[in-house]
């Protein structure tokens with residue numbers, strides 16, 4: 001088993017990408033802490049992993065609070081004795097209705113608090129727990145760290161910061177044998193983009209943004225997350241890896 005004996009935390013574990021990743025890591029031997037704001041769904045994800053014969057538990061986290069993230073990491077170490085894989089994945093998407101001039105300051109701050117501060121807190125707390133034995137930290141960025149869309153100013157800011165933090169943390173944590181990488185997904189068919197689902201014109205545009213005219217699935221992203229967490233990726237460090245069917249490399 002790829003992750004036998006290892007312990008993983010997945011934030012945003014009740015959502016699409018987090019849920020698929022938690023299930024895949026657990027099915028490959030990891031003991032997984034499913035962490036999310038959403039207790040009902042998060043608990044159900046952990047239950048379904050256990051029902052499939054693997055090890056998992058749910059722990060509440062609000063990634064915009066350092067105390068909450070610190071107690072999540074403490075829970076993993078207290079419960080399972082170690083932490084090997086930290087997937088800082090929880091995130092939100094803005095409502096897409098404000099340009100930068102009209103953007104309410106509070107909306108900007110809320111997105112940064114979850115998408116950016118949350119990843120910083122996850123890196124900080126996980127690295128402290130991993131510094132004795134090493135580990136892997138994976139952060140969820142986005143193609144929107146690299147290409148811009150209208151009315152998503154805070155999302156772009158936060159995801160570009162995730163890429164920057166990934167590089168800086170990889171540089172500082174290499175001495176502890178901690179790898180820090182990021183993923184930059186294209187549009188993935190999860191609840192995050194539900195707001196666009198009912199508008200056929202918008203949905204078609206999103207599909208066409210990918211080279212094979214289809215959105216990605218959470219499982220396709222989870223496969224990359226598991227690869228990055230594994231020893232097969234042992235020379236990958238300090239970069240964000242696109243999981244986007246080429247969406248960020250062609251002109252629309």
Ligand SMILES: NC(=O)c1ccc[n+]([C@@H]2O[C@H](COP(=O)([O-])OP(=O)(O)OC[C@H]3O[C@@H](n4cnc5c(N)ncnc54)[C@H](O)[C@@H]3O)[C@@H](O)[C@H]2O)c1
Nearest residue numbers: 012014015016017037062063090091142185187188190192
């Ligand atoms: N779906 C996409 O098209 C897409 C594309 C690029 C990047 N991403 C990124 O992937 C990550 C996962 O998104 P998803 O597509 O699975 O969306 P999702 O909405 O299905 O899952 C996000 C999860 O994060 C949780 N969450 C939100 N705020 C939180 C907080 N403060 N503390 C703890 N948990 C919180 C939610 O409860 C939810 O379960 C996000 O960082 C998102 O920005 C998604």
